[in-house]
Amino acid sequence: MISYLGRINYNYADRYLATVSVRADGSSKFAPGNRWGTFPSFSLGWRIDQEEFYKDWNQNVLSAVKLRGGWGQIGNQNIPSFAYADVVSTYDTWVYGFNSGLNLLKAYASTSKGNKDIKWETVEQGNIGVDLGFFKNSLTLSADAYIKTTRDMLMQNPLPGMAGYPTTPWVNAGSVENRGLEFLIGYQGKVGDFRYSVSANFTFQKNKLVETGTNDPIWGTVSKNEIGEEFGRFYGYVYDGIFQSKEEVLAHVGADGKTLLQPLAEPGDARFRNLNGDNTLDSNDRDYIGNPNPDVIYGGNIELGYKGIDFALYFQGVAGNDIWVGTKALLRQTSITNLLAETYTDAWRNPGDKTDVFGITRKDDNDNYRNSSWYVQNGSFCKIKTVQIGYTFPKKIVEATKVFSSLRLYVSGENLFTFTKFKYMDPEVPNGNALNMGIENLGYPNPRTFTVGVNVQF
Template identity: 35%
Template sequence: MEDALLQNPLIPVYAEDGSFGGPTGAGLQDKWNPLAVLQINRDNIQKTWRTFGNIYADVNIANGLTFSSKFNFDFNRYKFDEQTGAFNQNGSILGNIFINDGEDYQRFARNRNETDVFIFTNLLSFNKDFNEHTVNAFVGHETYSKTQTNDFTRVQVPFGTNVDFENIEQYDIIADNTILDAYGIGPDSKRESMFAKVSYDYSNTYYASASVRRDGSSRFGKNNRYGIFPTASVGWTISNEPFMENSKVFNNLKLRASWGGNGNADILEYAQYSIYQEAIENSNYDFDGDGTGPIDQGVSPNQIGNPDLKWEQSYQTNVGLDANLFDNRVNLVVDLYEKTTSDLLLQTIQPAVLGEAGSTLFFNAGDMVNRGIDIVLGYDSKRKNDFKYGVDLTFSAYKNEVTSLNNADKFILQGVSYTGAGHPIGSYFGFVADGLFRTPEEVAIHAEQTGKALGNIRYRDLNGDGVINQDDRTIIGNPHPDFVYGINLTASYKNWNFGMFFDGRQGNDMYNAQRELLDFPYFGFNHGLNTLDAWSPSNANSNIPALSTTDTNDQRRPSTYFVEDGSFFRLKNVNISYDFSAENISKLGLTGAKIYVQAENLINITSFTGFDYEVPGLSRTGIGIAGMGVYPHTKTFSLGFNLQF
């Protein structure tokens, strides 16, 4: 993806001699020909096998008392044989080929993964009606086990060798062949759960329930492996009260409230342990007296262990209303909630000052709260003259805030992503871009800023000390939306059915990291379309910085220049289908037949200039950061048939 975007458009796909075109020898920054990359990977083999199922038994012990046992299994087998080839790009051989003592060598890799998951659940249930009283209860126990075996081997063999991937290890004993990598790791994990719940219902009008579960995970240290999570809820179906019996408005009206907790163990299986990797470094010191710097080999930390890791715990209070009105034509669901999360599990990169530069560390970072509302409103019409339609609307809004952070700095900063008390998680952090320098007078009177010049970005001196430096950084964006919404329209006429689904998001910021390279191509890369409107003396009103071959102003630093409105409105799906009548298809031996046409992502309305306004949510690198590797959504059209025999 990145090669395709940044490849210089002046370079042809093919050279005159039929080889792949490329910048080698042309004095331009080297980017592999993206078409050639696809070509040399065509022989890679990737296969997945999966077998899953379950065995279960139910035993009626007594009236209302049942014991059930269920055993689930899931076997996954994955293989990837990498035999990436080489290609001739403008006279140079590139790709998976290397020269050793004047001879061409090629690298091959074998990757094997085996994953086995077993879940064993035992449940004792009690269900009994006592006139208008109904009691449901159960107790249970569940074990979860996942075992993994990963095997990766990469070899270097003379170019043209036919490699037997199933016996790839043999090549290390053949002359001039080398095993470059050979390792295996099995990140196994286990979980044990005990749980119980009791529910009470009086006359289908008053409801109450309570539950508790105790979960243990091998991902945490032995002192913190278990967490206990209780829940409780009550409900009142007002429409079943005698005073609502003759209501002409409400068919169903229910109030409900709940409080409960759950745990999160979404971390690496071995997060509690330190992991080391082999390290090879070149030394500039002549330790052995032969006039060269030797190669030092050892180990370095890849992950710093944390034996004190414990469950991330969330407790949510919810108040809701369910209503069906006007002969069930109108449906309404409203939920108000507050979710408090403690011992938030996050990952941070260790600083170089600790001698562990680049190593990661999982830790219980602090506390966070979300407050929000969810609304679903629907309408279904009566069928009239063979026509019927429906409308469903959804609306969600929330506010997020980190209330405390446990590390020494009281914040976590990874790139542009900032997490700190008093701010939404994953906020953007950087400099405030205060327009461009447009006159020599602006350059002269501005604070000390290395590289300031006409057409360059002017950064705001937030602390007023007359110098632009790291102390002038601040929160520059919020990736969380004000609200999200959806609109679902359906209609039917005789045997025809029609549907449209719209969705949207409003008020969130997005960090468009793609512009770091496309707007500031200080190398021989392709330029973004924005640069056609770059500042120049004859285009002095432009907001796009002046073109330059150097970056003395450090204009790719995190700043509001890259923060954009991520709001969008989209026609997500359109579908039309026709159901054939039974008398027309029975002669063909069919009991049902349908033909349909559908399209996805037909309309997208947004001011975001990146390739895609939908990027993954909270991750270890932040929220809503669009990078070079993000593939845009595509318009999809499909035609299908559904036949029933």
């Protein structure tokens, strides 16, 4: 990747601030003709507290006021190398000939379908905000309102299995708009030798799919995305518990009162709701069953100090989001290896068992593991991400060594605690693919680490 950046900064009397920049990025991940993208941006600021009329006011309460706004674009090239090219690979295969017998031959096959038309994904954002300071800036508050639009989103467009490609091509498909509010509040002070600082931030955001290029829904592995609706929501059948008896299977009928909706089900199998009220349980009974987008994203810092002792804590979390627990697919009993322990320990066995682990069987005529709300769990969490305690030695002691000018010892821990109702590995699920947000697939959790260190200056 090659980048060129031009920038102009303007500052007049510390009151009027402006920055204008233009960035040009080039990437070999795109085909010739689409390798370069140009991304401009600008920001403006007005320090009202520096104006002459403001200095005449009583500033003991409102000590700082700054208005600001901006607009800009950035590019995304997060795709594999040569995603634009058709890739052909070689492999060895055994071929039997009537006259020559079994022979090892070199074969060629298309292993990846490319797309020469893919180009840079563009993220465009505009925002307005205000920064306020109170009581000589001991209390600060920042608020922002923004609109962020992602255009020409880079994603993989699934092909039918009959196409014969083991991978799916990358395309530019659709635009998503995010509207949000961000708040940051902080307070700091000092009482004698004791000093303290606390801050918290909150982000509230809603998104919607603006366009898809074809006006058809964009399908992910477990999501359906329609124009005007929130992007990334899970889509599937509504799980309605486990059949406790054969009588319950026979009672699960359609609108006519006699047609069995799940005729192949047995006690211990999953029951799914007939949402459209007809006589068949089919794909028309699917609906939106979860949302990986949180209602609020938050975080906070606490910093305390007394003489040479310092303490810092950082936490973060989300609320109001769901997670698709792909790990639950490991409960599937059509295999005899790599199953979760609860496949046996929590499995349904007798009528009245309160569990959501299906009865033990080597067949699945009922298709228990179809995409459904059975996979969806509350993904809200709060994590204590970092805690650090340190001690800075008094200057007199350090200088007495005639070696150091400062010396600080510290111990820290990361990912110490997670407060959540999520049952499996880690609710902090990475969102690498826009079409498959919020999917947990037994990924390695964030490690809990402890560090002991020293900071020395000579």
